[in-house]
Amino acid sequence: MADQETFTFQVFRGDSSGGEEQEYQVPATTGMVVLDAMHYIQAHIDGTLAVRWNCKAAKCGSCSAEINGRPRLMCKTRLDDFKDVDVHVHPMRTFPVIKDLVTDVSWNYEVNRKMAPFTHDPAEQSPWVMYQEDVDRLYEPRKCIECFLCQDVCHVLRNHEQKDSYFGPRFMVRYQYLAMHPKDILNRTGAVKNKGGVGLCNITKCCQEVCPEHIHITDNSIIPLKERVADEYFDPVRWLGKKLLGKRDERPAESETGPASS
């Protein structure tokens, strides 16, 4: 049994025109998570509270919110973390509110469509033979559940409002997967730099801090992509070496143009 009888919640209620916190008292139960409390409010206090959720197992990425000022999944945030304090539950700040805790994350899907999908050599059909050493690095980016907490916390999107210029950390994770895939034939570097806007990231690592899947977004996705950009755009020695040896990158390149947001 939890050693606290009730929890006091301050939940954002409102829509795109504004809103405010509303206080609710929720009885504590053992192992309770924030999403349980939202369900309690819906069932017993106010059925109009809007919450998006699906799995309650930290796997669908639907229940993202800001809980006591930190971007987290509601279904993975246990109330044991909040002994004797009010629990403030707000919608993600970077995306427009639809109602209460539900935000409109459709911008992310638009970004996703701007990226060329996995592209293999048409002459080579699956099933492919791939070696373990070539796919080791691909498991981590595949863990992404698209909760968009990293997009929410990224200051480039959140504070500088550069959704037109930067795809955000979630899509750097996807670019890393595609760029390092041994069977993907596209050169992604120009697209990562010019369309994706990786140069806007200043490596401050908040995305990595909040990722519920513990993906090392900055260390294993963004920095390796920045190094690839440096290879092609900021390395005169490499450029000269390639010229002298007559080496050329024969791969087709993903388109680098197009507005980054529609």
Place this chain on the structure above:
Amino acid sequence: MSAEVARRSSVPDNKSMPGRSTWWVQPAAIAIGFTLFVVYSFWSVALSPGHSWRAGPYLSPFYSPRIAAGFWPFSSAFLVAWVPLGFRATCYYYRKAYFRAYFLDPPACAIDEPLTRSNYRGERAFPWVLNNFHRFFMYLALVVLAFLWWDTINAFHYLGALYVGVGSVLMLLNVVLLSGYTFSCHALRHFVGGSIDCYSCIRGGRARKGLWGLVTRINPYHGSWAWASLISVAAVDIYVRFVATGAFGSCFNAHTGC
């Protein structure tokens, strides 16, 4: 302030949330730590008197390798100091630390910035675009590291015999920490194997993957290596200066001493 935040301005902001009131502690601590180091190292390199950076078999890391340039009117340490300085200034860990601590961009995660500019250019524009040249500092830092290992070996050798002093051990510790820092570098990780998409498709691919794996093992602690080696560099310099001033008396004996 973003339109979204403005619309929700009736709601308390993240700074005032339970458990977040200390958001400023980490950036403040980092800013103080860096500032102390920068001020001390500038004093050591530019303003410190005489030859107090050398004592017995010991040599301050700020003054290695020694470059004897007759034409150079300033401290000879300047001829080398720009390498470690540039290496650290363009390092991915330090970038995170100084963007947060000095530029509050952002000060902490999900904490609003004091100045929100829509003309933010990140590392796309001068001066931060220069951070893309980090790898060149890394190549030079490897050379400097080789000299520091040489100095350390020499610190175990005095008056023609094996010698072990507190200073030798400190220098060894320092060069180990500096090696950890340098060999966990992200640019090195890319250089040795990270740039390859298909290891099985190239000659020597397995070896490249192995090297990449070695750097990857220590890379997650890059920030810790960065701090530990920053402190150890200053500590060795301070120690050598104390010995040189004679604070410990004339302490070099045949095989052991200070």
